[in-house]
Amino acid sequence: MYRVVIVEDNPMVSMLNRTYTQRDSRFQVEREFSNGRDALAWLTTHPADLLILDVYMPVFTGLDLLRELRAQGSTVDAVMVTAAHERETLDALMKLGVTDYLVKPFTAERFQQALEGFVQRREAMDHLERVSQSDIDKLLFSSPASEAAPKGLQEKTLALLRQALGQAGGELTCEELGAKAGVSAVTARRYLNYMVQKGQVLDHMNYDTGGRPCMVYRLVPNGRE
Template identity: 35%
Template structure:
């Protein structure tokens, strides 16, 4: 059983996230917190395996909470759940070693998939016995596999950025161009186009062409799931 601490400043949102987690077999919520300090205190008391951490807390920025967890020697993983789409926040989360980054708002299946990926990665790493370099290489390979999305991303695409692009597309009721997606997520238009095309190739997005501007038609993407 994987113990989870849910951290969100909104009491209703934390209740919803708690309900999501408890629907996933193998996971249980051992506590909730609504500020950064509450999160630190709860982690020290409850020793969760995984912290579902919002970044926008009223007293301490979420990534600073991660730093303090590490400084305190608390051995827990962190999955960021946040509305923060800024590229600096995403890069910072990656540097802090978070296991995943899920954009709000999201549905149960979005979180379930990431929890299942985390459970598979954790199971593989804890079951491994390390005697030599080959064993180390196998552990690292399992970790990389666990971070992969259900539909493997093409070479050069990041799981975290893919989640941000998917969240941006899901969050609009209209179609979205690569340029609009790039501005919203904080990446280049070329990069946004690659991620959007991947969503199209895997059947998660439809593409239409807009001919209202001179030159080549503009490709517009719509989330279909």
């Protein structure tokens, strides 16, 4: 079970974070703090696997807390839950190894995606003795939080996405497929990864984008390569 520490100065948001976290039986909330300094004092002597962390707090911000933890050599993962939109803040947090970044107000679904992403990255690292380029690509560039097949999988949605991908006659990103099928990119990615697991769709990393590499997908004819 993964040990979680929540650091949030808003009692209502803290309660929401705890409720969403403990819906997943793989996680246990160990402690909750309303400021970063108290959290730092506890984390210095107690182990944790994941922080659910706000940015703006009195006394000691979430950014201050992460910087101090990294200076101490801590490798604890962190999911930021915050109203902060500034590019500079996001850049600083990414450099400190933040697992995910949720902007308030967030949905229960998006929160669960953050937890799922943490678990999949942790399990992937735990099972790898040596990493290949493919392993690295999936860890760094894919969206682990959405790789699990969604609950209540709808056959109509699967058929719609298969049809749209087949009609495209080539490779599409999840954003492009979602636009063609009339569903969100998040939904498209979840169903695509389910179809990849079933051998119905092939995926690979496209580095010829002129920018950040992205995952592209193509339909396997008759479900076979």
